[in-house]
Amino acid sequence: MLKTPASEDLKASRLERAIEDLLVDYPYLIASHLPPPKRQFNLKDIGIVDLYFEVGEAVWIAEIKANTCTVSCVRQIMRYVEHLRTKHLEVHGLLIGPGINAQAAKLLNQSTLDLRFLKLEEDVPTKIVVCMDCRKAYAARHHGCPICGTRQVLL
Numbered sequence: 001m002l003k004t005p006a007s008e009d010l011k012a013s014r015l016e017r018a019i020e021d022l023l024v025d026y027p028y029l030i031a032s033h034l035p036p037p038k039r040q041f042n043l044k045d046i047g048i049v050d051l052y053f054e055v056g057e058a059v060w061i062a063e064i065k066a067n068t069c070t071v072s073c074v075r076q077i078m079r080y081v082e083h084l085r086t087k088h089l090e091v092h093g094l095l096i097g098p099g100i101n102a103q104a105a106k107l108l109n110q111s112t113l114d115l116r117f118l119k120l121e122e123d124v125p126t127k128i129v130v131c132m133d134c135r136k137a138y139a140a141r142h143h144g145c146p147i148c149g150t151r152q153v154l155l
Helices: 005-025 071-084 102-110
Strands: 038-042 048-055 058-064 090-097 114-119 128-131 137-139
Touching: 005 048, 005 058, 058 071, 071 090, 071 102, 071 114, 102 114
Parallel strands: 058 090, 090 114
Antiparallel strands: 038 048, 048 058, 128 137
């Protein structure tokens, strides 16, 4: 199969969509307190946030990337958080991807905004199973449910 830039873009788009679908169904895989999000939330002329969570007065947003996160990815989430801070007192930004390059990590760490990078597979699982007892999803690499300890999963 011939790999072209278009085929790579399509593959990345499908992965981002699959992760988005997963996190809409199981938002607690990011953080235990998150409710189901709004997806593809339009910030008017600024852009479209992949996932938008409202937690009381706080807002959490997540941008999902299929490729290594770069400075432009960090700037994107910074722009979104700064925009939302004009309307909300507490805004948290999550950048989710398979990795982050050194320059992007430096920019993220130097920011005064509440920004975090979550690595796919380490912090956010891409392969999950659902516990037979508590019905919570968790990373398939675990040998049992981290919530209740059960080893039986739903098929």
